[in-house]
Structures are given as C-alpha cells and as structure tokens.
C-alpha cells in the first residue's frame with residue numbers, strides 16, 4: 001500500500017515558479033516531487049498553515065461561524081479560523097481572522113489542539129487551535145462568515161470540518177487529553 005505522502009495530490013505546480021520551465025515529476029528526497037531540469041529548483045510542496053480561535057462562554061458554549069457563500073462548505077458551521085499569511089505571526093493571524101469573521105477582539109492564549117485537515121486534497125492544511133478570551137467588540141459576521149452564534153456542545157449545528165468535531169468531542173471528555181494529532 002502506498003503511503004499517504006506518495007499519493008499524487010491535486011493542485012501540484014506544473015511549471016517552475018523560478019524560470020517557467022515545465023516541471024518533471026522526479027523521485028527526490030524520498031518521494032516524487034516537481035523538479036525543474038533547467039534551473040534545478042525542487043518543489044517542496046507544504047501544507048498551508050491555519051490558525052483557529054476556540055472561544056467558550058461561562059456555560060461551556062462554543063462560538064461558531066456559519067460559512068458564507070464564497071467559502072468551502074457554505075451554510076455549515078466552523079470554529080473561526082483562517083490561513084496565516086507569509087511573514088505573519090500565527091497568534092496575530094488567529095486574532096485577525098477572529099476579528100474579521102466575528103467582530104470580536106480577543107487575547108490569544110495557549111494552543112489547545114493541532115491537526116492536519118485533509119478535507120480539500122488540493123489545499124491540505126495544518127491548523128493550530130488557540131484558546132481565546134474576548135476583550136472587546138460585539139458579535140457580527142464579516143469576511144467569509146454569514147452568521148455568528150454560541151452553541152452548546154450537545155446542540156451543535158452541522159459542522160463543516162471533522163477536525164473541529166474532534167476537538168469539541170475531546171473537550172467533553174473529563175480526562176481531556178489536550179493537544180492531539
């Protein structure tokens with residue numbers, strides 16, 4: 001059986017970003033990668049990095065956003081999250097995405113979960129979920145979110161991502177194992 005990293009994932013670069021030559025799929029450094037036979041560049045494709053903010057109120061409800069029409073899985077709900085920009089500090093990205101999607105200002109606390117998202121094979125990502133504490137703002141959907149709401153863990157709406165579901169399930173365990181894979 002092929003290992004997961006031996007799959008040909010959709011969305012591979014076809015042309016060399018440095019010189020424009022068509023890349024050759026070549027086995028190098030342990031797996032097939034796009035290699036430029038002209039300038040020697042090797043495409044080390046990496047997952048995108050994402051940051052999410054877990055907000056819980058005093059009764060254990062969790063803040064979720066409804067995904068807007070331009071999002072993947074519109075109409076489903078997720079923990080506020082987004083991609084970290086190149087050069088952006090990850091906690092700053094978490095706070096920025098939260099503000100954009102929910103109108104809420106929060107201090108970003110420790111990481112509570114880390115997982116790889118495989119739901120879109122062309123955009124595999126690694127997400128770090130941080131605990132957050134609201135310090136300002138008021139809930140108002142923005143950016144690619146169409147609604148914001150607090151939900152009890154036993155009354156969740158339809159969630160977009162199994163990694164959010166996994167984290168919320170872990171939170172319900174009395175022996176919460178904390179950060180997991």
Ligand SMILES: [Zn+2]
Pocket residue numbers: 016017018019020021036037038039040041
């Ligand atoms: Zn090249």
